[in-house]
Amino acid sequence: MNGSSQHLSGRVLVVDDQKTNRMKMEFAVQNLGFAVESVAGGIECLDALREQSFDILLLDIVMPGMDGFEVLRTIKADPTLRDIPVIVISSLEEMEDSVRAIELGAEDFLTKPFNPVLLKARLGAGIERKRLRDKELEYLQQVDRLAAASGVIERKDFDPSRLDLSDIAKRDDQLGNLTRVFLGMASEVYRREQNLRNQISLLKGGFLLLLLGACWGLVPSLSRIIMVDGLHPLGAVFWTLWISAGMMLAVTVITGRYPGTSWPEIRRYLLLGLFGNALSQVFLLWAASEVSAMIISIILAAESFMVFIIAASFGFEAPSLKRFIGLCLGLACVVIIMVPGNATGVVGGWVWMLIALFVPFCYAIEDIIVAAIPDDECDSIALATGTIIAAALLMTPLTLLSGSFIPPAFAFAEYGWAFFLIAAISTFSTILLIYTIRTTGAVFASQAGYAMTAAGIFWSVLLLGESMSVWVWAALACLVSGLALVMPKQVEEAAEIKPGERIFET
Known part of the structure; x- marks a missing residue:
């Protein structure tokens, strides 16, 4: 595996069994301002995705051993990897393969030889979709945490420190405002509960x-x-x-x-x-x-x-x-x-x-x-x-x-x-x-x-x-x-x- 350690506007993983193709793709991606790493096969690709964080994947279809279809099928079946956007790389003669790859979950396709302007547009659009998806997932996870906190309140546990909502309360949107109101009410009930307990403890x-x-x-x-x-x-x-x-x-x-x-x-x-x-x-x-x-x-x-x-x-x-x-x-x-x-x-x-x-x-x-x-x-x-x-x-x-x-x-x-x-x-x-x-x-x-x-x-x-x-x-x-x-x-x-x-x- 070789590549650049510089992180610019996104991290790209290139997968191609041909060394010449990998080098061309790496050079082109680096010139566009992205950080890039490359691997020569499907197994190495999956290992790299599980060990590191990438924003997008450029995947060749025709490879010995584990081909691009198997790699794509494995990625989309893995909950930890399925949100990584995949752009398949194909030649004009392999358009059917590109269609099949998109049906399996690929975000886009890129033909060989590729145009640098088109490559930049495809990479930028794919990375932007991933980041929007990441924000959406984060938002939904925070909504789930807020709902889980309401379950804690239903169990009569009003200690704000146990609700684990401090990061959500820092948001400047409606979810953050709702969380702050929720925590404020919980804190008030908790304060009154503690005062009552203190009085009982004194007695x-x-x-x-x-x-x-x-x-x-x-x-x-x-x-x-x-x-x-x-x-x-x-x-x-x-x-x-x-x-x-x-x-x-x-x-x-x-x-x-x-x-x-x-x-x-x-x-x-x-x-x-x-x-x-x-x-x-x-x-x-x-x-x-x-x-x-x-x-x-x-x-x-x-x-x-x-x-x-x-x-x-x-x-x-x-x-x-x-x-x-x-x-x-x-x-x-x-x-x-x-x-x-x-x-x-x-x-x-x-x-x-x-x-x-x-x-x-x-x-x-x-x-x-x-x-x-x-x-x-x-x-x-x-x-x-x-x-x-x-x-x-x-x-x-x-x-x-x-x-x-x-x-x-x-x-x-x-x-x-x-x-x-x-x-x-x-x-x-x-x-x-x-x-x-x-x-x-x-x-x-x-x-x-x-x-x-x-x-x-x-x-x-x-x-x-x-x-x-x-x-x-x-x-x-x-x-x-x-x-x-x-x-x-x-x-x-x-x-x-x-x-x-x-x-x-x-």
């Missing part, structure tokens, strides 16, 4: 936080009740974790959702069990022996700020000034309650306050780990079961070796109700926390610390008779203000993208 997220906070907020008061009698925190945590593990095993058997047994999953259970259950409960019970339940409840609000810093640092959630201000207000409530020398006199020593701060820190680590788990590996019940069992196993040798084991007879006779209640709350809250994190994001889910604070204050007043000071009221005001500035992840992400802003991008 759902708020409900989950309130439910989680109301349940877990009871734990500081229960911890205070059992720790004022001098129980060892390791022994108490040992029993609450094993009771909780028993409950989760029952749930797992009933639902058939068992934890995984691969090493990555076991390692995940150990990390979550260590921070989310074992250490957090040890620090909570330890602090509860010296710090009031109300103060512990308020310190739990620091979880939100810790999660935000960790999540933003590792890129799990995008930094947001609005969230940062809201979370700072939450941190301010902790600072207010820990201000040294305040008039309430209920704040214990700084050492105990720092111990209490380890509780929200452990919760924050738990939130981040859960948020980082791939969706297809995060079954809430299976994960909660594996986590709690891992925590109980981790606590067993530590409890026995430290000599802090509480005999079952004493444990259940005096504190059985509290252990069972804490275990039940822990079981339910762990499942609910995992679901909330996967639904609303780690930062928003950490706002459960705010709900825990409010519920914890309520339970401490109801069960322990603790009083609320001016400092506590000020801390609560910071909590409410901070919570109002933090939205679930899906809502905030949707608010950052204006509906339809990517519709007309290529």
Whole structure:
């Protein structure tokens, strides 16, 4: 195959078994300003048409092997080639062959010897017809795409980015105008649909936080009740974790959702069990022996700020000034309650306050780990079961070796109700926390610390008779203000993208 690489007003493929004829035709076509390539037979012609793009074909009829008729019949039977115009080349003695070729689908014919002016006219007319046909096909394809997009709309999917009509919308004709109107209406419906979903997400997220906070907020008061009698925190945590593990095993058997047994999953259970259950409960019970339940409840609000810093640092959630201000207000409530020398006199020593701060820190680590788990590996019940069992196993040798084991007879006779209640709350809250994190994001889910604070204050007043000071009221005001500035992840992400802003991008 030989030819020119220059592309002028069209690309021409010459097919002739005679070398002299090919050279004459190439020279004539090049002089007329067209790019040209040539081949010596029918098979080579078909290969060239399938490998490259040509605007027109000059085809000799009489050739050895695969003649021009077979080539023409094959081209017109191939959907990818049939729109390429074919001009047959024949001598005056072969007029019947030219007629037959035209009946098979050839666009025109050219007699030998050919006139350069006639050759240019035939080539120009053939190429122009092809380009008009290409435009017509493109138009019809775009009409079909618009019709297909209407089918997507009928299925109640109004996302403009899924309609794939941005290139058609750039047309300056009636089809382009129709497409723009169509996309505009779809964008408006999509915007309203997203707003409704965002409102539902906010309500759902708020409900989950309130439910989680109301349940877990009871734990500081229960911890205070059992720790004022001098129980060892390791022994108490040992029993609450094993009771909780028993409950989760029952749930797992009933639902058939068992934890995984691969090493990555076991390692995940150990990390979550260590921070989310074992250490957090040890620090909570330890602090509860010296710090009031109300103060512990308020310190739990620091979880939100810790999660935000960790999540933003590792890129799990995008930094947001609005969230940062809201979370700072939450941190301010902790600072207010820990201000040294305040008039309430209920704040214990700084050492105990720092111990209490380890509780929200452990919760924050738990939130981040859960948020980082791939969706297809995060079954809430299976994960909660594996986590709690891992925590109980981790606590067993530590409890026995430290000599802090509480005999079952004493444990259940005096504190059985509290252990069972804490275990039940822990079981339910762990499942609910995992679901909330996967639904609303780690930062928003950490706002459960705010709900825990409010519920914890309520339970401490109801069960322990603790009083609320001016400092506590000020801390609560910071909590409410901070919570109002933090939205679930899906809502905030949707608010950052204006509906339809990517519709007309290529």
